[in-house]
Amino acid sequence: MLADAVGIVPVYVSRIESGLGNPSLEIIVNIANALYVSVDELLYDEPDRKEPQLPGGYLDLLKDCDEYETRILSYVLKMSKKTLRDSSDFRKMIEEMEAKKIKGKQRKIQKKPLP
Template sequence: MELDYKAIGKRIKIARIKADLTQEKLSEMVGVSPTHLSNIETGTTRVSLNAIVNIANALKITSDDLLCDSVIKAKVQLEQDIALVLEDCDEYEIRVIRDIAAATKETLRRDAHLRKQTDAY
């Protein structure tokens, strides 16, 4: 599996905004130029492991928070992402999302044999 640099960049941007930091401030904390951080956030440049660790530390998050779209075993982080999606939903929206999730899960499990067939190719 190849790293999804756009997804990593998007997660960095979201975490930076939640931490109420500008690109300039975060780039200063991490030791990269604001232009390089901008390129990392847009996914137009490959981010080094060292930079990922420095960014995660500066934002007080884990590297898993940034890499979960590229890691197969990321259940905990993805569950947290779902919780964040639901955080500002009203009761009606949560019911609809629950119904959609249940129907999707049922279809995925019912058609699991199709996944096995496509994985064989």
């Protein structure tokens, strides 16, 4: 199935897997795309990550976005990050909102009637 997705013959996939094949960069990228992983994840067991990974749900939110939506969301994220870093008041406001949200969840749990 991988060979079909990449456009190569199964024997060549086997040679790549066993270390006998020498795939071109294009083939490596096509394999990574077919497996839905980044090239570094394909080439290394554990890539050296200096940046934190996005929580899984964020990528799912972006999957069905078109180019325009992705561009706008990227802009909004960049501006939000800048605002968060430039304004301690904004950071405090967000922290207070999160604290209230957590307390609200705890109250809802406590208010549930016992069976």
